[in-house]
Amino acid sequence: MTASKPETAVNIATDQLAAARAVCCLTGAGISAESGVPTFRSPGGFWAGRRPEDLATPEAFLRNPQEVWQFYSWRRELLRGIHPNAGHFALAALTEVVPQLTLITQNVDDLHRLADSDGVLELHGNLWVDRCTRCTRENRLNPAEYSATIPHCDDCCAMMRPGVIWFGESLPIKTLQEAQNASAACDVMLVVGTSSLVHPANALATWAKTNGAFVIEINPEETPLSPLVDLRFALPSGEILPQLVEALRLKRRSHETF
Ligand code: BV8
Ligand code: ZN
Numbered sequence: 001m002t003a004s005k006p007e008t009a010v011n012i013a014t015d016q017l018a019a020a021r022a023v024c025c026l027t028g029a030g031i032s033a034e035s036g037v038p039t040f041r042s043p044g045g046f047w048a049g050r051r052p053e054d055l056a057t058p059e060a061f062l063r064n065p066q067e068v069w070q071f072y073s074w075r076r077e078l079l080r081g082i083h084p085n086a087g088h089f090a091l092a093a094l095t096e097v098v099p100q101l102t103l104i105t106q107n108v109d110d111l112h113r114l115a116d117s118d119g120v121l122e123l124h125g126n127l128w129v130d131r132c133t134r135c136t137r138e139n140r141l142n143p144a145e146y147s148a149t150i151p152h153c154d155d156c157c158a159m160m161r162p163g164v165i166w167f168g169e170s171l172p173i174k175t176l177q178e179a180q181n182a183s184a185a186c187d188v189m190l191v192v193g194t195s196s197l198v199h200p201a202n203a204l205a206t207w208a209k210t211n212g213a214f215v216i217e218i219n220p221e222e223t224p225l226s227p228l229v230d231l232r233f234a235l236p237s238g239e240i241l242p243q244l245v246e247a248l249r250l251k252r253r254s255h256e257t258f
Pocket of ligand 1 (some may be wrong): 030033034045107108144163167168170194197199219237
């Protein structure tokens with residue numbers, strides 16, 4: 001349901017969030033759009049003119065490691081000097097006004113952590129991590145120091161790779177299980193800034209709904225999930241998330257005065 005008047009929708013959403021014991025939030029590239037990070041599938045996005053299978057797969061890296069490395073170096077370059085926006089900060093503040101929040105992201109841009117959200121479940125890894133192609137070594141990068149050429153592992157000398165999950169690769173099993181458990185147990189699921197096209201992340205909201213959650217989608221565009229959600233805000237996340245957190249804070253405060 002997309003409420004005709006935003007204030008009605010904000011009231012409905014706030015009532016649901018105020019009554020919730022556990023809240024889950026899944027974010028996608030859209031929450032970082034207002035920070036200036038290109039999304040994947042919107043015009044001018046990362047995949048514009050590129051096919052994901054040409055660049056974000058283990059086969060692509062085996063076929064042409066330098067080209068894939070350059071794609072990620074270009075994305076790291078884009079991210080340098082990028083900051084979290086009001087949407088990221090609102091989700092960090094949400095932890096103060098709901099009993100339990102599990103934040104799950106498909107994003108690899110680290111902006112939730114930079115907005116002081118902690119315990120973020122990163123389903124698709126992190127762009128600021130290099131991982132060894134042979135052993136388990138991982139290097140967390142300082143944005144100022146990443147290498148334009150493919151580095152080699154300090155432990156075993158094998159090639160390093162970007163610490164992200166490519167298409168055709170399994171997600172980190174512990175992270176995925178935590179995300180699935182939290183989605184099944186939550187009372188409200190916020191789905192923010194994702195086209196809901198990538199599996200298995202796109203199954204979390206339906207899993208939440210199957211288990212009785214009230215599902216709220218925040219996305220200016222319709223997605224395959226839109227017909228299934230309980231409430232839709234066709235608004236930018238940087239605009240509506242702060243409104244929801246502020247309305248919830250006021251509601252909490254007014255209840256405390258009774
Ligand atoms: C797996 C890291 C098991 C790398 C990424 C056929 C059918 C179904 C599934 C498949 C299939 N063929 C293959 C698959 C599986 C595949 C998949 O789902 N493919 C899709 C494309 C069909 N999935 C996998 O391979 C996954 N692994 O399934 O393992 C397995 C194992 C072995 C063999 C087979 C299977 C791994 C998927 C992970 C891929 N890695 N990222 C990198 O970053 O380079 S995915 C990539 O897409 C990003 O992580 C990104 O986050 C993610 C999803 O995209 P979104 O975040 O939703 O971004 P998008 O641009 O699409 O949408 C942005 C939205 O924001 C838009 O709707 C827009 O309207 C909105 N928006 C814009 N501005 C705002 C906004 N919203 C709010 N506010 C705003 N201001
Ligand atoms: Zn190694």
